[in-house]
Amino acid sequence: MADGMEAHSMAAHSIAAHRSLRIAWFSDTTDAEGISSYCSKLLLPILAKEHQIELFSESFATTLLGLPNHHYLKAYRCHREQPFDIFFYQLEDGVAARFVRTYLGIMPGITWVHDLFLSDLGAEATHNSPWEHSIEQFYNNSLPFAARSISRHKLWPRAYREAALSPIDLFSSRWALNEFSSMISSRIEAEPGAHRAEYLAIPISCAGIAAPPQQTPLSFATVCGPDLEGRAHKFLPALKGLGSPWQLTWLIDPAEQSAAEILVREFSVVDQVTLVLGRSPEKWSEILSSSHVAIHLSSTPFGHLGPYLQLALGSGRLAIVSDTFHGEETPNTSAFKITPGIHEYAQILGVFEAIQKTQLHTLTLPAQKMVASENDPARIALCLSKIFQESAPQMALIMQRWQELYQSAHVALLAEVRELASSSERNEIDVYKELLSQSFLELGWSS
Amino acid sequence: MAKILVLGVKVPFTHGGQEVLVASLIKKLRERGHEVDQIELPFNPLPKESLLTQAAMWRALDLSEFCGQPIDLVIATKFPSYFARHPRKSVWLVHQLRSIYDLYGGQYSDIGDDPRDETLRRLINDGDNKVLAECKFISAISKNVAERLAAFNGLSSTVLYPPLPLGDRYRTQAPEPYVLSVGRICRIKRLDLMINALALTPKLSLKVVGVVDDPQAMEYFNNIIKQHGLESRIELLGRVDDDELVSLYSKALGVFYAPYNEDYGYVTLEALASSKPVVTAKDSGGTLEFIRDGENGFIVDPTPAAVAAAFNTLVADSELSQRLGSAGRRMIESSGMLSAGWDSVIEGLLSPLSAHEVTQAAPQAVGA
Numbered sequence: 001m002a003d004g005m006e007a008h009s010m011a012a013h014s015i016a017a018h019r020s021l022r023i024a025w026f027s028d029t030t031d032a033e034g035i036s037s038y039c040s041k042l043l044l045p046i047l048a049k050e051h052q053i054e055l056f057s058e059s060f061a062t063t064l065l066g067l068p069n070h071h072y073l074k075a076y077r078c079h080r081e082q083p084f085d086i087f088f089y090q091l092e093d094g095v096a097a098r099f100v101r102t103y104l105g106i107m108p109g110i111t112w113v114h115d116l117f118l119s120d121l122g123a124e125a126t127h128n129s130p131w132e133h134s135i136e137q138f139y140n141n142s143l144p145f146a147a148r149s150i151s152r153h154k155l156w157p158r159a160y161r162e163a164a165l166s167p168i169d170l171f172s173s174r175w176a177l178n179e180f181s182s183m184i185s186s187r188i189e190a191e192p193g194a195h196r197a198e199y200l201a202i203p204i205s206c207a208g209i210a211a212p213p214q215q216t217p218l219s220f221a222t223v224c225g226p227d228l229e230g231r232a233h234k235f236l237p238a239l240k241g242l243g244s245p246w247q248l249t250w251l252i253d254p255a256e257q258s259a260a261e262i263l264v265r266e267f268s269v270v271d272q273v274t275l276v277l278g279r280s281p282e283k284w285s286e287i288l289s290s291s292h293v294a295i296h297l298s299s300t301p302f303g304h305l306g307p308y309l310q311l312a313l314g315s316g317r318l319a320i321v322s323d324t325f326h327g328e329e330t331p332n333t334s335a336f337k338i339t340p341g342i343h344e345y346a347q348i349l350g351v352f353e354a355i356q357k358t359q360l361h362t363l364t365l366p367a368q369k370m371v372a373s374e375n376d377p378a379r380i381a382l383c384l385s386k387i388f389q390e391s392a393p394q395m396a397l398i399m400q401r402w403q404e405l406y407q408s409a410h411v412a413l414l415a416e417v418r419e420l421a422s423s424s425e426r427n428e429i430d431v432y433k434e435l436l437s438q439s440f441l442e443l444g445w446s447s
Numbered sequence: 448m449a450k451i452l453v454l455g456v457k458v459p460f461t462h463g464g465q466e467v468l469v470a471s472l473i474k475k476l477r478e479r480g481h482e483v484d485q486i487e488l489p490f491n492p493l494p495k496e497s498l499l500t501q502a503a504m505w506r507a508l509d510l511s512e513f514c515g516q517p518i519d520l521v522i523a524t525k526f527p528s529y530f531a532r533h534p535r536k537s538v539w540l541v542h543q544l545r546s547i548y549d550l551y552g553g554q555y556s557d558i559g560d561d562p563r564d565e566t567l568r569r570l571i572n573d574g575d576n577k578v579l580a581e582c583k584f585i586s587a588i589s590k591n592v593a594e595r596l597a598a599f600n601g602l603s604s605t606v607l608y609p610p611l612p613l614g615d616r617y618r619t620q621a622p623e624p625y626v627l628s629v630g631r632i633c634r635i636k637r638l639d640l641m642i643n644a645l646a647l648t649p650k651l652s653l654k655v656v657g658v659v660d661d662p663q664a665m666e667y668f669n670n671i672i673k674q675h676g677l678e679s680r681i682e683l684l685g686r687v688d689d690d691e692l693v694s695l696y697s698k699a700l701g702v703f704y705a706p707y708n709e710d711y712g713y714v715t716l717e718a719l720a721s722s723k724p725v726v727t728a729k730d731s732g733g734t735l736e737f738i739r740d741g742e743n744g745f746i747v748d749p750t751p752a753a754v755a756a757a758f759n760t761l762v763a764d765s766e767l768s769q770r771l772g773s774a775g776r777r778m779i780e781s782s783g784m785l786s787a788g789w790d791s792v793i794e795g796l797l798s799p800l801s802a803h804e805v806t807q808a809a810p811q812a813v814g815a
Contacts, residue, residue, distance in 0.1 A: 125557050413570075417500055444577070
């Protein structure tokens with residue numbers, strides 16, 4: 001939906017035309033490399049002008065990014081004191097965002113899925129929970145609660161649980177949306193039309209990235225990892241095969257340094273390659289300012305090419321991408337696309353040589369236009385705001401039903417407590433009634 | 448002199464820092480002439496829904512007087528003992544129900560997204576806020592525990608470090624080539640880090656003091672021991688008496704203590720008091736309040752390779768090992784964590800009495 005919006009209808013739409021919503025924004029804001037953090041920094045200043053947004057994170061700071069912040073475990077109390085209209089989650093793979101993964105099963109909301117494939121199962125208590133049963137109960141409150149202590153199946157590594165628990169999922173990768181739609185969404189329909197899945201591009205800001213340098217030698221930049229999926233073992237020899245001088249700036253994580261150094265030595269390109277540690281969009285933007293070509297050959301369902309690929313395209317760099325996974329969605333008119341396999345080295349070398357010989361820049365203009373249009377932060381904020389506005393009535397109903405589910409859970413929990421307290425054969429009195437009920441009342445645990 | 452009840456929580460067949468803390472506190476209160484007794488209820492973490500019942504049990508106790516003798520003060524220690532009701536309640540917080548706070552969402556918590564689990568979490572969280580706020584004096588055994596209390600419950604507290612249980616009995620002797628690990632044997636203490644590290648430290652053996660708290664974890668540790676063929680280099684000593692413990696500390700090359708987000712960790716202090724360097728991890732919580740990397744021990748990544756590298760450094764450089772150990776002992780001596788530290792602990796815990804007229808007169812000498 002958001003992707004298909006016409007420009008004129010977008011222009012006609014105004015955030016201010018709608019009521020201000022209270023939004024609980026669950027997102028990592030600390031990981032410099034994280035896509036959630038990057039999106040939050042670009043979108044929140046725009047969205048916060050129109051909506052009352054409060055951040056929920058693992059931090060105990062009272063403000064983050066200029067907005068009120070709470071530890072995520074306090075969300076239920078904040079909601080109890082002043083209800084939110086929308087719970088919004090940014091889901092990505094990685095430790096810093098794991099709390100989002102946990103909490104989106106606690107309170108239904110809108111989830112922006114940046115990573116459909118997650119590199120670990122997560123905490124057993126969450127992963128091995130009866131979440132599928134909870135969804136069924138949500139639609140049919142006559143069902144009893146799930147039996148305790150049953151080991152449940154694991155669907156890994158897709159974010160099956162995470163996506164299923166949100167009534168509205170937004171995907172920042174078309175490839176991931178297609179994957180979700182074909183493999184998962186049909187399996188979680190508890191009610192016809194109850195679940196929505198849409199594409200929403202990530203915001204990109206190319207401000208501060210200088211124009212491509214005019215001078216030679218040809219300079220390349222990459223954020224690909226040094227593992228097999230990063231394809232460095234293909235592009236490094238291709239670079240070495242170039243006839244004239246070149247240089248590569250390789251942005252990696254500190255943990256990847258030794259593996260990258262081994263590759264650089266193996267292909268005898270130590271003098272031409274500069275390793276820069278600490279992958280982040282900010283550092284990538286700095287590197288792009290002195291680079292002609294961006295290499296994004298990562299070929300894996302894990303991770304996300306954004307915002308790195310879009311920063312390169314949006315700032316007018318030639319880009320070379322893998323025609324697999326997330327790379328598939330890059331239009332042929334915007335980047336050179338490479339198919340992994342036995343001809344990969346030859347394809348990459350061919351592209352490098354073509355760029356070198358012809359100073360080929362025909363792709364840069366359409367790519368820049370595409371990013372400026374599709375990834376404009378103001379536009380994304382507007383889309384998101386519209387999604388919030390449109391879904392607010394539906395979310396109110398969902399939250400009401402969820403509240404009813406929690407009331408049932410409270411009753412079920414107290415029934416379990418009573419049963420435990422009175423289950424001993426030696427008990428001649430009802431322990432709960434005679435000893436504990438007064439305490440439960442006084443503590444507010446029962447009424 | 449006051450009539451005081453110290454409230455303890457006992458997991459049957461285990462023995463940990465809280466038991467030591469309660470026993471030490473009672474002893475020190477009695478030494479100061481107070482009439483003190485201990486109230487202890489068993490604690491069972493399973494099934495988790497019984498946690499409400501166990502908290503309510505504490506709440507249901509009437510601790511205001513016994514046999515017509517009013518109780519002047521109760522001192523609660525850890526969850527759920529602070530649910531007890533008393534007009535003058537101090538808490539010396541060892542820890543709360545960590546699975547709903549700092550351990551939530553991770554591998555050490557069994558609280559998931561089942562709506563009943565979330566309801567349980569909310570009820571206990573709300574209950575904690577209510578009953579802890581009743582306390583006339585709130586203290587915590589470490590900065591780490593105090594910070595959790597402030598962050599999750601919005602309650603400020605005084606940090607009162609528990610002085611060392613064996614006072615000035617700790618000593619040092621020439622090191623022998625073994626690493627000492629002390630503590631309950633369960634997953635969160637991460638003994639597996641040291642066992643795996645032992646495979647990378649061929650010149651060392653490992654002595655483990657502590658009872659098995661989690662049989663599944665022990666089975667896992669035994670598998671690792673077998674996998675690396677370490678049977679001859681690891682001694683599982685179980686629980687030892689105080690004299691043997693002091694002796695084991697005194698002759699160790701160094702002490703491994705790297706639990707995940709430890710509340711406080713007597714072991715750290717005992718090792719330092721024995722002039723032994725401590726190897727701990729960057730995410731070990733309370734231990735980091737005492738260990739200075741490269742000064743009195745090593746703070747490493749929680750990986751076997753990093754732990755092994757630290758101990759191999761101690762093996763290779765005995766002078767460094769001795770220097771780190773001596774620095775640790777100096778820290779303990781200057782911090783007042785030997786028996787002298789009890790004055791401030793007791794002064795704080797008994798502070799609610801200062802506004803209250805103690806009803807029980809001091810016992811009079813016979814024949815007076």
